[in-house]
Amino acid sequence: MVICKSEEAEQSLAERQHLELGRNDDETNESLAGFAIQDVYFPDGGVNAWRTALGGFLAFTASIGFLSGGSVFQSYYITTTLPSSDPSDIAWIGSVQLWGCFFFGIWAGRLSDKYGPTLSLGVGTIFLVLGSMMASISKKYYQFLLSQGFCMALGMGLIFTPALAIQSQWFCKRRGFIVGAVMSGQNVGGIIWPVLANKLLNYDGVSLGWTLRIIGFIQLGLMIAATLLVKRRFPRTLEYDVLPVRQYFTDKRTIMFTVAVTIMDLGVYIPWFYITPYAMQHGASASLAFYDAAILNGGAFLGCFALGIIADSGVGFFNSLTVTTFGCAVVAFAWVGAQHTGGIIVWAIVYGILSGALQAIFSPCLSLLAPTPEIIGSWNGIGITVASFAVLGTGPIAGRLLSEGGGNGYVPMQLFTGITLVISAIIFLATRVLVSLDRWI
Template structure:
């Protein structure tokens, strides 16, 4: 009897220590609950492919000086990095009428598609490296690549110059910035992650507002022109990226035995797979107006100056789309917010751009609406991904998703150029194509949500 009581006494605390509390489980980011799977074999499969243990995460600061300095540093880094991405329409419009005037829109589009492809695809290794070693050396390498690319960009004259400098060097440099800046914010915020990520990613919108205005003024100055205009912008990037290097840091310790190699097994988790497909289609659609809205404005007979300003208007809308939805995404759910934004993009394409884009009020309204919706997609997508994994593996999941999405960035602009050429310079088919991509993305966001919480449309997720 005594031995039996002693055994019970020893076993009781063991059970208490190993069973996580329900409140801790609710606060933990992880893959969908296995208990929801009715089929025992499916449950076994889910357990076998899950790459992360379901363990409670430590408390998040949710604020404080260090946390907000990380947000500020990420804002500065994305001002320079995403600011370049949001200005590719200006670069494409300029070089297509100057240095590369003899090349087709589709050929020139490959320069910027290669840039966006590498900016996201290289993250397939950068994300795991961030999880293992932190952001400091990644950002330092990014600073060197981006600033060097801007200086070399200013003296490019041949097609292959632009491919190597803007496409390869600049794309790789921006990739070294994106994942560390966004993932570091997630280390300090969980309940307010949408709002904090929105503030950080708003730097890209501000960059997209400042750069076209700045470059238009510099390019039109006879004493400066293209060369010094790009160099001055490069010095601005150097100052901003120095702030990112100083302030962006991670909080969680490196994961034990973490690998720097990508893990394709996480695609066996259905919510993550469906989310990746939805983001792929959304980014495919989004980069078409980003890449062609300036050329579209010129094709409709508007001045070159207005074609620069319309991109600024779109990025101004993107600023509000990144900041405000981040606040209510923390309340109604990141997936719900992204789904709503994608639906608004469908309306923008079929109800505004297609019938009224040839008019000045029409293209301005479209730029504002698609800017708001696209800004929401850009800022909330990382939050959606973070809901599917533990925070210490956020870099790996984010980079794995966008390594696939990068293919859409690679083919999007050239396919858009081919559609324009096939329609003898008319843009109506490109607009319809963009709208269809948004429709498919909208459907896949609904499917991704249902894979986690079922077909409960009003569920906060």
Template structure:
């Protein structure tokens, strides 16, 4: 392989202002991996709840929100993703300037408070305010510094390390739905959510103790969306590709359980589709990262986006009420969609200086938040238009993934050239 191609993947972006001593990343060791553990603990309450949207959607649709339309319910869960990503422009610069604890401690308190409020919520506005607004904003202040802190300790192995931390989303997406599935019918939905709040409080405490930075603080960062960064065509094209893939990924995650109920599966089996999806997501978070460090992060995003589109348009669209097909889709989609969470921040790190990573990561996901806000309600509106059938919704999700595939191909070409052999 041409050594100049190799350098593309393992050195900071050309505009990096890091000193030579800061170029020597630990790439491992007790401190580095303790930060990964801290990031993992922070991501279970944040990304774990994000990956549990499906069971929360199915449960509230059948109970608290049974009198509301699909699109109205969709706004609650779209808004959670919106607020989770929206506050990134503020959380990222605070992380860059002051370190993770100034962000993670308020986020931990907010996450536990949001869950306790949700446990008492009965009305639409109560669920929206407690879960979507407070919960989403708090999750952002756990997710953004967790991902950014890992980038301070790893460069060559950043995809692998970030992927390991991001397995937390899959773990939380298994544990939280199982708590709701088995505890809610016995002790009530409210107490099931309080159990999740207690578990989140313990994990957030560990995260606050372990997360730390290594590079000097960047006090130049301002708590605002840095639209000027979009003048860099490499960063702008990468942000566009991430926008599209995040637009697409939440549609199956949110609607797969409700789809199972619609197809006549028993409620228990339909709700179990969310843990099945997240069981696939656990290896899907770290294995693509491990491979991406060897063959290129953008290359892996192209592949995983393409496979997700094919799975959605071929397997899910034709699954009907065939239980093995539905489970197969849930597990396979969980695996191949994992890169949309674990690798997208690493792609951002390849087109910016590490000292600006928090701000650029926050800016990108603030822009992405618009897609997460409208994607789920649009899918719900399509389902309503089709009289409750899921065919149009599934096609919508599959086409979005195809578009994201093309966008990642274009971004890769702009950033590293069009040669198929380029590692990027």
């Protein structure tokens, strides 16, 4: 159980939640019995805190941002580079990237907790840039899968969890806003990379190889800056040398939350993979369709900030997550009706706002369920790794649903997205009730 202190010695909403979550669940108390009550000071500002937030933002721009804008490359591979390959096969490239962000979380989180984030971020940078460079000389499908898929996935996975979880060591009162700000880096990247790729490939006549090399060099510069900026707060303690797997899987609230996130991840990312080919299928030019991915990320950028601010202001993290998931489900079903260029753009903005908000808010919720701040990285890592098995199948499942419709039938894929979000929203609601019936969280 953690009692946070703000600079003015007042308990903020997030601080009260940390305290309340430790008091209101007898079933969780057993898993927390081995931990002493700590009086932890959260700076919520200062040079080291803000530099860590900036570093996390740059890391997300370089790594996860490339994944967020990946639909432009999927579309390019389908139409130009790998026209003989099935779309469901090509979808494995982006799906493996997304899986890597989640699957390697448990090891990245553990490395970050034990040795600080620098090691994990540094090694992740090597694999991220290596993947881009090797993809630039790839010619066949399996080469793209190994380089842009698995190699970049390992790099993204080693970057994702430390860059995100470390923020909760520095911020409590502003946690929702800061995590949203850091995760908005993926949306900035999701805007930059498609626009850059579109200009190089479709206007300047640059080859795919040199486009990927240019992106790789930019990623290298961003990640060097991020690695130097991000700073750990707590020293290594032998008390937490053992990965808290038993505690994690004996906490009913955490288990339910993880199940909800896993189901959500089966569907929420599908539009991010298919917005570009979907727009082209409905009459958009290749150039405009490339910008649809940027528009989706622009909406997500707003969502990351907005929901974090709302959650911090008194609405609560779990309340915000539950309501937003229901709203995102409604918009996902509305995707079926977006069949013209203007409608697709409007839909992309709204879905981007809501789905971006979901991506930004789940980590603060999971961090609140962690017994102590020293193991927030591991706690997030375990949950993210479990969810990785869902995201691994996201692209291929969507591609298979699309193929069943002869390559033109997006409706089954769209309905699948909405259904997974409805189910996850219901479980999020049940988790919120289990956490506390008499407190606004």
